[in-house]
Amino acid sequence: MAEYQFEEKKGGYGKIxxxxLLIIFLFGGVFVWYKYYFVFGEGVKSGYLNYAVKKGYVFKTYEGKIIQEGFGKGRTGALTSYEFEFSVDDPQVFKxxxxxxGKHFDLHYKEYNGAIPWRGNTKYVVDRIVNMK
Structure with missing residues (x-):
């Protein structure tokens, strides 16, 4: 009996x-990390707390706004206010x-390049209260 040996063709298309796919997955992972988890900046904003709410359709997040006072691009010499909207990731800070x-707060925040629905509606996330008056 004659034995036939089938030789497998080894094509390079599978390896390529x-x-x-590995490179696309790697670049996708780096992009998601940079867009949503890389801390672009940190700082402190001061102002009077306008509101703090828990809201959301699917993900209930903590949101807030402080009103900052100062001289701005309004009328010449007029006192204008700036609003700083932020998210809060710690329930104790939100409480x-x-x-x-209505009190004056100094809030430490982290700035991300994008917002994630379960972290909040803004790219600014307050992580602690520096001072309250």
Whole structure:
């Protein structure tokens, strides 16, 4: 009996496809990390707390706004106000804000390049209260 040996053809397309998919996955992961998890900036904003609310359709997030006073691009010499809208990721920080609406706060925040629905509606996330008057 004659034995037939089938020789497998080894094509390079499978390996190329795996490498292309791996590179796409790697760049996608780096993009998501940079867009949503990389801290672009940190700082402190001061102002009077206008509101602190828990809201959302699917993801209930903590949101707030402080009113900052100062001279701005309004009428010459007129006092104008700026609004700083932010999200809060810590329930304890939110509780302290909620209980002290209308007071003057110094809030430490982190600025991200994009907002994630379960983290909040803004790219500014307050992580602690520096001072309250």
């Amino acid at each position: 496809l795996i490498w292309v 302290q804000l909620e209980e002290n609406s």
